[in-house]
Amino acid sequence: MKINRPKILIPAGVALVVVLAMAMLYALDLPPFKETREIKAGEVCGSLGDAARAETALKQILPKKSEYSSRDDTTASRVDEKDSSYGTYCFIYGDGKQIAVARAELVEYENTDQWVKEVVEQLVPASSLTPFDAGDRAVASSRIAAVYSPCLSRGASRYLSVHVHLKERGSASDSEIRSGLIELVENATAYAHSRARCDLPSKVNSTN
Template sequence: MGQCERAGFGVLYVLGLPPFEERKGEIKASEVCRTLGSSSSTAAALKRVLPDKSSYSFDDAMTDLRTDDKDRTYGTSCFVHGDGQMLLAARTHMLELELKQHGSATEADLRDGLASLARNAALFAHNKAKCDAQSKLTQ
């Protein structure tokens, strides 16, 4: 093989062109973290938001499982890796306080209010962490 041929293969490799292109890994519903909910909708959402990687792995954990109303804590975590890099971390944590009253809000108002608080907290964290990717969260 001549120098020009080797250089040509090197360029193909660097550009990720055939026969050296990297294949995008598959995100299978059967492999995603069960703590993220419905596996089919979770897999579809992950396919939309995660960067292309040749392989994905999922680490799912549940701690302090609440077995009855006397248990005061519950926690889950899901870590998603692609090609050895962490791409996503999703954690939940419930701590039951004695704040069982929520005023006169309806269930729909409570859900909307809590979603708004979670979105605002995410926006605040995104800004304070000086993330370089633009936030796609709405106010």
């Protein structure tokens, strides 16, 4: 009698490959074996404002990673009324990869359309943006939220331009991520408004 053994060996070979692949993923601490979690308040940039509020918003928009870190970079500090320079960056990392960037700076454009074009549309398509109520102009999508807010009543660079750009998103819906980005940029704007010594109302809703 003829025994057809190759039909048994092929599935066994496939199973061996799968086992070896899973063993490699486990050894390298990669999904599905790599433990993931959400960002914590202690891992949030100071320039994003109130840490508890920022933590809640970041949990809503960021992908889950095994570790997070963030770094503040101050490019200019407004030290007195004669100074018209203020600028900060916040870089957020997940598993060593940059996943979000927030930027705040004192600027002034001829009109808000120019601000949208030169600041926001450099990062995301214009067609993805929809307005929300904040500052003199505010737009958002599921990748960015940005606010152009009054700051100084006189001198140069009288407006705060603040945006949060999401480079890698979580699994929430587009509307949920957009909402979280808006919460985050409003929080960051309130912080920048205080640190830049603004003397005009920010026109931004915030607990700060």
